[in-house]
Amino acid sequence: MPALLSVRRNGGGTPAVVRLLVIATFVVILNETIMINAIPRLMHDLHVTERAAQWVSTSFMLTMAAVIPVTGWFLQRVTTRRAYALAMGVFLAGTALSAVAPSFAVLLVGRIIQAGGTAVMMPLLMTTLMTVVPDRDRGRVMGNVTLAISVAPAMGPVLSGLVLQIGSWRWLFVLVLPIAGAVTWFGLRRLENIGEPETGSIDWFSVVFAALGFGSLVYGLSRFEAGTVATPVLITLAGVALIGLFVARQLWLQRNGTPLLDLRILRSRTYSMALVLMAVAFLAMLGSMMLLPLYLQNLRGLSPLETGLLVMPGGLAMGLLGPVIGRLFDRFGGRILVIPGAIGITAALAGFTQISVTMPYWQLLALHILLMLSLAAAFTPVFTLALGALPEDLYSHGSSMLGTLQQVAAALGTALVVTVMASRTSALQATGIDALTAQLDGMRLAFVVSTALSLVVIVTAILLPNRSGAPGGNGDSEHPEPELAKV
Known part of the structure; x- marks a missing residue:
C-alpha cells in the first residue's frame, strides 16, 4: 500500500487527503440544516401543508439513518477515490434535482438523493483519518474535523435566512451546486487511494433489515411531534424489532459469512x-x-x-x-x-x-x-x-x-x-x-x-x-x- 505509507511518512500537518475530505464533508453537512427556515416558503410556493413541508428535513434524516449502517461494509470494498466520487456525484445530482424541482414530490426525491451522498462522507472522512494519521496526531486532526461538523449545521439556518431575505428557496441549492462541483473536481484531482479494497458479496437481508429498522425507528421517533402517540409508538417498536433481526443476522454472519456491520x-x-x-x-x-x-x-x-x-x-x-x-x-x-x-x-x-x-x-x-x-x-x-x-x-x-x-x-x-x-x-x-x-x-x-x-x-x-x-x-x-x- 504505497499511497498509505507515503501519507503516513509525511507527518507534520494534516494529510492532504483528510483536508480534502473535511472540506467536502463541510459542504454536504451544511445542507442538513439549510432548509429549516424555508418551510413557510415551500408551503406557499408548492401548496403543501406545514406537516408535509417538514419532510424536506425529516426525509434527509431518515435517509441518513437508513444508509449509514451500510457504509461500514461499502467503504471496505471500494477505493477512497471511488467512494468519494460516488458520494459527491450522488450529492450533486440530488442538489441539481432539488434546485429545479417542479413539485414538492420531486423536491423530496432530490433531498433523499442528497442525503444518500452525505451519509457516505462522514464515515469516509473518519475512516480515512484513523487510517492515515498516527496516534500522536489524531487529536489535533480530529479537532479540525470538529470544526467542519459543528460549524456547518450552525451556519445552515443563518445562511438560509440571509438567502431567503433576497431570493427564492431554490437559490439554497443553486448556490451550493457550483461550490460542491468545484470541491468534487478538485478532490478527484488530488485525492489518493488509501489502502486496498477487500472482496466480498453483500447480504441483502441485512441491508433490508438495516434500512427498514433504523429508518422506522427514526421516523417513529420524529412523528411524536405531530401530537399523536399510538402510531409513532407502533412504528418505533416495529423499528426496534427489525433492528433486533439485523443484529441477530450480523451475529450469524460473523460466524458464517461477512457481516454488513461488524458488531465486534x-x-x-x-x-x-x-x-x-x-x-x-x-x-x-x-x-x-x-x-x-x-x-x-x-x-x-x-x-x-x-x-x-x-x-x-x-x-x-x-x-x-x-x-x-x-x-x-x-x-x-x-x-x-x-x-x-x-x-x-x-x-x-x-x-x-x-x-x-x-x-x-x-x-x-x-x-x-x-x-x-x-x-x-x-x-x-x-x-x-x-x-x-x-x-x-x-x-x-x-x-x-x-x-x-x-x-x-x-x-x-x-x-x-x-x-x-x-x-x-x-x-x-x-x-x-x-x-x-x-x-x-x-x-x-x-x-x-x-x-x-x-x-x-x-x-x-x-x-x-x-x-x-x-x-x-x-x-x-x-x-x-x-x-x-x-x-
Whole structure:
C-alpha cells in the first residue's frame, strides 16, 4: 500500500487527503440544516401543508439513518477515490434535482438523493483519518474535523435566512451546486487511494433489515411531534424489532459469512462507553437545539434569521475550539477534557431550566456558548478514543455505528423534549393557566429532563480511560485494550 505509507511518512500537518475530505464533508453537512427556515416558503410556493413541508428535513434524516449502517461494509470494498466520487456525484445530482424541482414530490426525491451522498462522507472522512494519521496526531486532526461538523449545521439556518431575505428557496441549492462541483473536481484531482479494497458479496437481508429498522425507528421517533402517540409508538417498536433481526443476522454472519456491520466493535470497553456517552450527549444536545428556537421564536418573538444569528456564535466557538482541544488531547489525553466538558454540558442545560420571557439575551448567548464549548471539549476526545480503541480493519464499521447513532439520538432527543413539553403544556392549560405560561413551563421541564440525562454523560466521562490503547496501536494507554477476539 504505497499511497498509505507515503501519507503516513509525511507527518507534520494534516494529510492532504483528510483536508480534502473535511472540506467536502463541510459542504454536504451544511445542507442538513439549510432548509429549516424555508418551510413557510415551500408551503406557499408548492401548496403543501406545514406537516408535509417538514419532510424536506425529516426525509434527509431518515435517509441518513437508513444508509449509514451500510457504509461500514461499502467503504471496505471500494477505493477512497471511488467512494468519494460516488458520494459527491450522488450529492450533486440530488442538489441539481432539488434546485429545479417542479413539485414538492420531486423536491423530496432530490433531498433523499442528497442525503444518500452525505451519509457516505462522514464515515469516509473518519475512516480515512484513523487510517492515515498516527496516534500522536489524531487529536489535533480530529479537532479540525470538529470544526467542519459543528460549524456547518450552525451556519445552515443563518445562511438560509440571509438567502431567503433576497431570493427564492431554490437559490439554497443553486448556490451550493457550483461550490460542491468545484470541491468534487478538485478532490478527484488530488485525492489518493488509501489502502486496498477487500472482496466480498453483500447480504441483502441485512441491508433490508438495516434500512427498514433504523429508518422506522427514526421516523417513529420524529412523528411524536405531530401530537399523536399510538402510531409513532407502533412504528418505533416495529423499528426496534427489525433492528433486533439485523443484529441477530450480523451475529450469524460473523460466524458464517461477512457481516454488513461488524458488531465486534462493541467488544471494546472504551468504544462501547464512548458510544453511550456520545448517544446521551447528542440526545441532550439535539433536544436543547430543538427547544431554544421554539423559545426564541414563539415566546420572545424573534425571526428565524435573528434566532440563527443568536445561536451562531456557539456553533462557531465550538468549531474554532476544536483544533485547540485536539492538541490538548494529543498532549494530555482525554480525561482532562472530557470530564470538565461533561460537567459544562450539565451546567449549561441546568441554566436553561431558568428561562423566562424577560431573561436577558446575553445570558442565553452565554449559556449556549458554554454548551457548545463543553460539547467540543467532550466530542473531539471521545471520537478519537472510540475509534482509536478499534483495530484498523474495524475503523469503517466503528465510524458507521457512530454515524447511525447520531441520527437515532437526534430523533430520540427531539421526540423526548417535544413530548415532555407538549404533555406539560396541555396539562397546565387544562387547569386554566394561560397558553404562554403553560408553554414556558413545559419548556423548562423539558430542559430539566435534558439536564438529568446529561448526568449520565458525567458518569461515563469519569469511567473513560485517558487514552484508548488500540489493539496493535502505539498509544500510551494507562489501561490498554485487550485484543478483540476473532469470530
